[in-house]
Amino acid sequence: GESVGLHLPTLSVQEGDNSIINCAYSNSASDYFIWYKQESGKGPQFIIDIRSNMDKRQGQRVTVLLNKTVKHLSLQIAATQPGDSAVYFCAERNYGGSQGNLIFGKGTKLSVKP
C-alpha cells in the first residue's frame, strides 16, 4: 500500500470480487489504525478503525486485519462495487506522542471494473 514517488499503487478488481488493500505502518507503539476512503475531488472519509490489541474487526462489507508482528494492516472489501473506486489511506495514531494526531500513509488507488 505505500506509494513510490508520485505514482500511487493501483489495485484493479472486477465488480463483485473481493478487494484487499495493504498497508505497512511504521510505529509499533501506535494505539489505533484507521482506514479512510477518498473519492476523486472530495475529502477523505472514515471507514473503520482497529485498536492495537485486536487483530480483526468487521464492518459493513469491510474487514480490517492487523498483524503487529510484521507491522502490516489490510482492508478487505467484500463484493466490490463501482462506488468503492477511490484512494484508500491507512493512518496510525499514537496517543502517547504527537498529541495523538493521525499519521497518514500515501494511499492505494482502487479501480473497479464493471
Add this chain to the structure above:
Amino acid sequence: NAGVTQTPKFQVLKTGQSMTLQCAQDMNHNSMYWYRQDPGMGLRLIYYSASEGTTDKGEVPNGYNVSRLNKREFSLRLESAAPSQTSVYFCASGGGFGDNEQFFGPGTRLTVL
C-alpha cells in the same frame, strides 16, 4: 447540517502574495485540523487546534499561521506564498482524544505561480 465547509474552493496566487483559507464546522467538535495533500501523497498535518483557544504545530507548519476564531472556525494563513505551497488543503474536525473519526471538508486547491 453542512458538516465542514471550506472557502475558497480554488485559488491562484503569485509568489509573495498572502491569503487566508477559511474553515467552519457545525458539529460542535472541539478539535480542528489543517492538512495539505500533494500529488501521490497522503495527508500531512500543518496545524491543529485541540480546543477553542489553543493551536499547535503539526508535521509541516513552516510558512503557515492559524487562528482558532471560535469553536466553529479555524483559518489558515499564508503570509508570503511560495510555489512549494501549491497543494490541496483540507480542513477537518472531530477526532479528539478517544475518537478516531475526523470529518473532512471538500478541500481548497491552491496554485502558487
